[in-house]
Structure formats: C-alpha cells, structure tokens
C-alpha cells in the first residue's frame with residue numbers, strides 16, 4: 311500500500327492515534343511496507359519512551375485468509391509451545407517478538423508487537439563488501455536456525471526465510487536475532503483426536519511460494535514443503551551472508567534458470583563457497599538436507615554441529631561480538647581508558 315492509501319483510506323499518518331481496549335498508540339513513522347499493509351513505529355500515548363511496532367493489514371473482501379491473523383496465531387502457538395514443552399525453550403523462543411496488543415478497526419486489522427532493530431539484509435548492505443565476517447555469519451545463522459527449530463516445534467513452516475525476514479533487537483539486544491513475517495507460513499502438523507500434533511498429508515501440486523533466490527528445490531518443483539525446505543532456504547541465507555559475491559543465481563529472476571543453477575551448484579563447490587575455509591562443512595550440510603523428504607524430522611543438532619565445525623575450521627568464535635557490535639566495543643574500550 312502506498313503512503314497516500316494508508317493516509318487517505320485508513321487515516322494512518324504520523325501523529326494519528328490508534329486505540330484499543332488496553333492503550334492508545336500514536337503513529338511516529340513508517341518502518342516498512344509489505345504487500346498488504348505496513349509496519350509503523352508507534353509510542354504509548356502515556357509515555358513516549360515506550361515504543362512498539364504496529365502492523366496494519368487492510369480488510370479486503372477478496373482475501374480468504376488474513377495474513378495478520380496467521381501471524382498472531384503463530385506467535386501465540388510458539389509462546390504456548392514454550393509453556394508446554396519446558397526444557398531450555400527460551401533458546402528458541404527468544405527469537406520471536408512478543409505480541410503486545412491487537413485489534414480491528416472498520417477498515418483494517420492491527421497488531422502491536424515488540425520493536426526490533428535493523429534486518430540482516432540492511433546490516434549486510436551497509437558493509438563495504440556486502441557480506442558479514444565468517445564468525446558473525448555462522449553465529450547469526452545459528453540463531454536463525456534456533457528460530458526455525460522453534461517454529462517447526464510449534465507445527466509451522468515459514469516458507470520465506472531470507473535475510474530481510476530476520477532482524478536484530480533494538481538498543482541492548484543487538485546480539486539477539488528475531489524472525490519476522492509469518493505472512494505465508496503454513497501449518498504442517500495438525501492436532502489429532504488425542505490432542506497430539508501429527509503431520510498433514512502432503513498435497514500433490516503446490517504453487518510457488520516465497521522468494522526465488524532463497525526457495526528450496528522442492529518449492530521450484532511445486533512440491534509440498536516441509537521443515538527440511540525451510541532448512542534449505544536457511545542454508546542459502548547462510549551463504550548469502552558470508553560468501554563473497556553472493557549466491558551464483560543472485561542476478562537471475564527466472565525461476566527455471568534459478569532452479570537449474572541451484573541443482574548445478576551441488577557439484578560446483580569452488581563457485582558456491584568461493585574459497586571459504588569451511589567449504590567441506592557447508593557441503594556436508596547441504597548434502598544432508600538434500601537427502602531429506604517432506605515428512606522427515608530434521609536433525610537440528612547435526613546442523614548446529616556443522617556450524618561449530620565450520621567455525622573451528624575458519625578459526626573463529628561464533629559467540630564473539632558481531633560485526634555491527636564492534637563499534638560499541640571500541641567506544642566502550644575508549645571510555646574505559
């Protein structure tokens with residue numbers, strides 16, 4: 311939606327109040343725009359230092375499923391899953407934004423959520439050579455995978471994993487990565503009569519979903535996607551973060567051409583990993599993922615372990631400060647002198 315549409319049709323503009331039964335939110339400015347609405351920085355009317363992100367979706371008679379409803383259902387499911395499953399779940403759930411409030415107006419639905427900072431795509435674009443250092447890339451990919459594991463645990467697949475759909479936290483949370491945008495996510499498990507989650511039967515043919523650059527081969531082949539397909543997209547995301555000159559198909563938009571380049575890349579290590587010291591560990595990762603089927607449970611531990619081995623081979627510490635935190639380190643050191 312354009313700024314004018316939002317302003318003229320929905321009355322959403324800087325300074326405008328949006329009220330719910332809980333609070334009144336004042337619009338500051340737009341943070342980002344999607345196909346069906348936009349995200350705004352807002353503050354609590356009672357305290358301008360209390361800021362949130364407010365996502366708006368225009369009501370449409372033609373839309374069968376509200377994207378925002380889906381997002382809310384997913385964020386709730388992951389938090390409930392956290393409650394139910396106990397053990398060490400904060401490791402996964404810290405990657406999901408909290409729902410602060412939600413509501414509907416005559417012309418739109420809205421969701422108020424915890425504010426995040428810059429996306430991985432923005433952070434990467436701000437770097438001189440447009441990639442992260444290998445330590446940051448592997449560390450961030452570890453967190454991205456934890457988010458995916460948490461989402462899968464709650465019974466959903468994302469289907470659009472890419473650097474633009476992950477962001478770091480604001481202020482002091484620059485070492486935490488958040489997963490965003492569940493607009494095209496899908497439940498791959500359903501609750502059976504005994505209240506347990508069971509796998510949904512795959513459909514025979516499925517339309518292409520997501521972003522061409524990061525789509526899995528099964529997605530290109532119009533097959534039902536499962537958890538392993540998110541992991542394949544995660545793998546492309548990892549390469550996109552750390553390989554100099556990026557993915558070999560980055561300049562192509564034709565789906566068929568991209569699919570062919572992805573298939574061929576499996577046999578072209580020198581192109582896909584462009585001299586990375588951890589090429590073998592990465593090649594073993596995609597080999598493992600290529601061997602999985604829709605219904606297979608992903609061995610996340612194997613994937614985390616590959617990242618650890620890749621870090622060892624590269625001689626880096628995945629848990630060290632990230633590239634964008636280094637400025638802070640220097641200024642802290644300076645002020646400590």
Ligand SMILES: Nc1ncnc2c1ncn2[C@@H]1O[C@H](COP(=O)(O)OP(=O)(O)OP(=O)(O)O)[C@@H](O)[C@H]1O
Nearest residue numbers: 341342343344345346347349363424425426491493
């Ligand atoms: N919690 C948040 N805090 C700060 N910014 C956010 C937050 N959520 C989303 N954004 C910003 O708004 C942009 C659009 O968000 P998002 O991708 O979730 O919206 P969308 O309308 O579903 O988009 P799309 O049509 O691409 O699926 C993001 O790129 C991000 O920059």
